[in-house]
Amino acid sequence: MRSVIDIKDLSTKELEEIIAVAEDIIENPEKYAHKCDGKKLATLFFEPSTRTRLSFEAAMYELGGHVLSMSDATSSSAAKGESVADTAKTVSCYADIIAMRHPKEGAPLVAAMNASVPVINAGDGGHNHPTQTLADLLTIHREKGRFEGLTVGLCGDLKFGRTVHSLINALIRYKGIKFVLISPDELKVPSYVKNEIKECGLEYIQTKDLEEYMPQLDILYMTRVQRERFFNEEDYLRLKDSYILTPEKLANAKEDLSIMHPLPRVNEISVSVDDDKRACYFKQVLNGKYMRMALILKLLEVK
Amino acid sequence: MNIDSIKNGFVIDHIEAGKGMEVYNLLALDSLDCSVAIIKNATSRKMGKKDIIKIDAKIELDMDILGYVSPTATVDVIEDGKLCEKKKMTLPEKLTNVIFCKNPRCITTTEQELPNIFTLTNRELHEYRCAYCETKASK
Incomplete structure (x- = not known):
């Protein structure tokens, strides 16, 4: 019985296997329509989420399985003070697999330590969000056909942005990747993440200037400055509009740039960019569903 | 300064100077009934200064705590007044x-x-x- 709490829980070979299964699902969806007949996924969401929960649920339905959903922590036993450990033990009695989102960092790990079924971390505070990374990887794979040698710009909240840390962690496994880390001083990538890049012998540039580095980028990964990660509203208001991507800012970008965003966006990508053929963020949403399907199959050991 | 020699117990030696009290507190040595001596800033050829703790009883010593607070520390195990084992600390995993x-x-x-x-x-x-x-x- 395996759980996926951190993208590091999956080896490079496993990541590639999951990508291959997702590609096969895209090509042959009917082959997978009954793979999870009779299986149940419990989605335990202790924090608001639309796309991740619906993506997990759509993934399970498309595999022929069923879904038990808890989407509001205030109506759950957690509101009565039940521990994450007890919730995990209890839900293990009903479901074959659990997807959990929790505002507290490490909560899905606690669930995995106590559950008797696989647990997938669907986001724990500002910490990890491995299935978003799976969506990102499939998107890069489908858009670029490779991971090696890409120049990847990460822009916005690189401090609290869990998707950024997980994506860096997945991409440092590949040769020749170069990172351009674009953020205000207050939202820089934490030093331990930069150390991981250095330890892999890869290059990174840290800058506040998006436009200067735009022409070099193969991927531009925009992120939202998240209100819920700040203890101080003033800091949030000061930093939230640091970067807004507009068609003008893309003037010097490569023709085959891929613009990505984990969504939801607020205003960091202007809607006028949506029609640009380089915008990939809605494809990313769809890719997320396919990767979640592939991950569920792997963890349930369904062939 | 005279401190009685130990019959059965431990000498925690080579504790980084200034860390003796932290070791004492984390090992909860204040709850012991036996003699416990803390020597602060003892002269050391290797370290210049060091702290030493002597415990006159065979207790369960948490080596992880010791290794974490002062990885330079050594533990001499004393039985019947004689040194019978010397343990070196490492940082615990x-x-x-x-x-x-x-x-x-x-x-x-x-x-x-x-x-x-x-x-x-x-x-x-x-x-x-x-x-x-x-x-x-x-x-």
């Missing part, structure tokens, strides 16, 4: 309920029955991170 996570977003802040587990992530830098949220331990 895992610490349970020795240090506590200070990240207000960590699950351990709301679920206080959870053990506080830290794992060694960089031996050279003596760096430990919370097993749940990966926040670096601050000494």
